Amino acid sequence: MTAALTIRSGGVTDRGLRRETNEDALIVTDTMCAVADGMGGHEAGEVASALCVSTLGASELFTLEDFRDYRIVEPEPGSDVARFRATIDRQLKLDPDIPHEALEAVRRVRSVLWEADRAIQAECGTRAGTTVTGAWLVQISGTWLWLVFNVGDSRTYQLTGPAPGAQVTPETGPVGVAQLTVDHSEVQYLVSIGQLTPAQALVHPRRNVITRALGTGQIWEPDVVVLPAVPGQRLLMCSDGLTGELSPAHIARVLHSVQHPKEAADVLVQAALRTGGRDNVTLVVADVLTADDPRANTSSIPRVR
Numbered sequence: 630m631t632a633a634l635t636i637r638s639g640g641v642t643d644r645g646l647r648r649e650t651n652e653d654a655l656i657v658t659d660t661m662c663a664v665a666d667g668m669g670g671h672e673a674g675e676v677a678s679a680l681c682v683s684t685l686g687a688s689e690l691f692t693l694e695d696f697r698d699y700r701i702v703e704p705e706p707g708s709d710v711a712r713f714r715a716t717i718d719r720q721l722k723l724d725p726d727i728p729h730e731a732l733e734a735v736r737r738v739r740s741v742l743w744e745a746d747r748a749i750q751a752e753c754g755t756r757a758g759t760t761v762t763g764a765w766l767v768q769i770s771g772t773w774l775w776l777v778f779n780v781g782d783s784r785t786y787q788l789t790g791p792a793p794g795a796q797v798t799p800e801t802g803p804v805g806v807a808q809l810t811v812d813h814s815e816v817q818y819l820v821s822i823g824q825l826t827p828a829q830a831l832v833h834p835r836r837n838v839i840t841r842a843l844g845t846g847q848i849w850e851p852d853v854v855v856l857p858a859v860p861g862q863r864l865l866m867c868s869d870g871l872t873g874e875l876s877p878a879h880i881a882r883v884l885h886s887v888q889h890p891k892e893a894a895d896v897l898v899q900a901a902l903r904t905g906g907r908d909n910v911t912l913v914v915a916d917v918l919t920a921d922d923p924r925a926n927t928s929s930i931p932r933v934r
Contacts, residue, residue, distance in 0.1 A: 633920035634773045636766055636860055638662050640913035641898050645870060646906035653911035654678035655870050656763075660912040661762025666783050666868040668842065673757035675846050677749045681759045684745040690737050691765060697733060703743040707849065710736065713737040720855050723794025727855050728770035735853045738765065738778050742851050746832040749844025758845035762866050764915065766858055775857040778851045779810040780818070781839045784872060787856075787879065788863040790893055793916070794888040804885040806865070806877050809854050813841035837869070862917040863890070864892065867897075870908035890914035 631707030636659065644651040652667035652674035663679040685691075690699040717732045742761070749757065752902040760781025763890045766773055777785050786808055791801040811817065817828040824862035830836060841848045865885055871880070880897065901910045918925045 631768070631771055631773065632860075633923045633924075634766060634860065635918055635920045636660065636662065636891060636915050637832050637914055637918050637924055638915040639889065639894045640664075640911070641891075641894045641900050642911035643902065643906075645909050646902060647672045648909055651909045652673060652678055653870070653909040654682045654759075655866075655911050655913055656682035657913060658684045658691055660767065661763060661765040662864075662866055663761055663917045664783050664868055664913055665759045665761040665849055666781065666870075666911070667757065667759045667907070668839075668845075669753065669757030673753055674759065675917045676753055677757040678805050680744045680748045680752060681761050681843055684740060684748050685761075685763065688741045688744070690741055690750035691741040691763070692752075696737060696767060696769075701737060701739050701897075703739045703740045706928045706932055709736065709739070713853065717855065721771040724857060726823060726857055727774065730770050731774060731776070731855045734765075734767060734769055734774075734776055735855065735900075737872060738776055738853055739851055740847070742778065742780065746843040746849045751845060753844060755800040755844070755846035758842035760813075760839060760842055760868070763865060766859060766917065770829045775811045775854075775856050775862075775864070777856065777864075780849060780851045781842050782814045782837075782882065783810075783866070783868050784812070786867075786877075786880065787811045788865070788884045790881075791885065792861040793885055793893075804881045805900065806881045806884065809856070809864075811852060812839075812851075813848075851919075858917050859921050860917055860922070864915045865912060866915070867912035868909060871897060871901050871912050871914075874904045874906070874910070877934075884914065887910075890916050913922070 665678035667678030762779035762783040
């Protein structure tokens with residue numbers, strides 16, 4: 630029988646050093662964590678990101694014993710079913726342990742994000758929007774999985790190499806981070822077609838122009854990546870206020886060296902502030918533990934600054 634898994638997480642959001650308001654928001658629950666980065670200026674972006682995470686946090690999808698009991702509330706997604714099915718099929722080829730039933734869970738994540746999109750439009754018209762990225766820990770057909778989702782350029786990473794605090798050896802390989810999401814942005818598209826290098830994208834004048842967002846009345850479709858969940862995994866969800874200030878190597882060193890997720894989140898935010906703090910900075914660090922691990926059920930309430 631597969632051991633039950635749970636999340637131990639910690640998050641923090643900070644206005645940064647140059648912004649008057651904080652348009653970021655985050656949510657941490659027993660099974661799901663997410664970060665949203667609002668757009669629209671003044672209070673509009675703050676409202677959009679808050680509506681996004683409150684919709685996610687209130688959804689029964691992430692609390693039901695059987696996710697299939699969640700009723701999809703959006704119209705039949707039509708061609709998107711084929712798109713998601715193709716995505717799952719590709720992942721199955723890479724990892725046959727992912728069950729086919731994951732497609733139904735992916736469709737339900739899309740449904741919740743559609744609800745968030747509609748809630749933002751109802752409140753703000755199309756004057757505001759938000760990015761979002763997050764991860765849901767769920768058991769499907771006896772297999773524990775992460776469903777990692779994103780709309781826009783907020784990102785989810787996975788720590789690679791040895792587990793947090795473990796010794797680095799030739800067998801474990803070096804410490805690093807793997808980006809699990811792909812930015813929905815103009816510069817990412819230019820990188821994907823070979824017109825920009827990743828280094829050029831970091832300083833491109835249109836690096837903050839995104840091509841998908843919730844609440845804008847434009848394209849809102851999420852990407853969803855499915856991967857096996859195992860004890861010892863560590864994920865990071867963050868807004869671009871973090872990745873715009875710190876290199877992947879710096880992020881990886883902190884995620885590996887600081888064992889408690891809340892402390893790791895605090896160290897990363899302080900590092901981003903020291904290097905400029907030009908934007909709001911928001912992140913959640915989430916660890917996978919077995920349910921009987923004594924460290925379980927110690928997720929920290931996020932601190933807002």
